Amino acid sequence: MTSKRDVVFPPDRHALYELHRYSPAIRSNGFLFVSGQVGSRKDGSAEPDLAAQVRLAFANLNAILAEAGSSFEDVIDTTLFMIDPDSTFETLWEAAAAYWGEAPYPTVTAVGVTWLAGFDFEIKVIAKLPQ
Numbered sequence: 001m002t003s004k005r006d007v008v009f010p011p012d013r014h015a016l017y018e019l020h021r022y023s024p025a026i027r028s029n030g031f032l033f034v035s036g037q038v039g040s041r042k043d044g045s046a047e048p049d050l051a052a053q054v055r056l057a058f059a060n061l062n063a064i065l066a067e068a069g070s071s072f073e074d075v076i077d078t079t080l081f082m083i084d085p086d087s088t089f090e091t092l093w094e095a096a097a098a099y100w101g102e103a104p105y106p107t108v109t110a111v112g113v114t115w116l117a118g119f120d121f122e123i124k125v126i127a128k129l130p131q
Helices: 052-068 087-098
Strands: 006-008 025-028 032-040 075-083 107-113 122-126
Touching: 006 052, 025 075, 032 052, 052 087, 052 122, 087 107
Parallel strands: 075 107
Antiparallel strands: 006 025, 025 032, 032 122, 075 122
C-alpha cells in the first residue's frame, strides 16, 4: 500500500525542485519535514556572497514554513551543512542569528561537507505543525 505525499511548495518556487527531483517539504503526522534549503535564486543559481546566501536560504525556508501555516518558532530540529566550516561558520552563524529567534532554541547539528551542488550552506529542518 502506498500513501500519497502531502507536499508543500512555497508560493515562488525556484528551479532546483524540478531540476533535482525533490519536494521542498512534506507534512506527515503533525510534523513538517523540510528538505535542505540553500541560498538559491529563482533560476536555481547560488547567491555568491556567503552572508547573503545564508539569508536567502532562510528566506526560502521561511517561505515553505509559512505556506504550511508554520514559522521558524515551530522548528524543533535543525541540521546545518556547510562547505569549509573553519572559514565559513562565523559568517554564516552571524547571518543566521537574525532568523534564529529567542530561547528555547531548536536542536541543531552542524556538519562539514565537501559538496553542496555549488552552494556553501544548506539548512534542513523538522517543524511541529500548529494544531
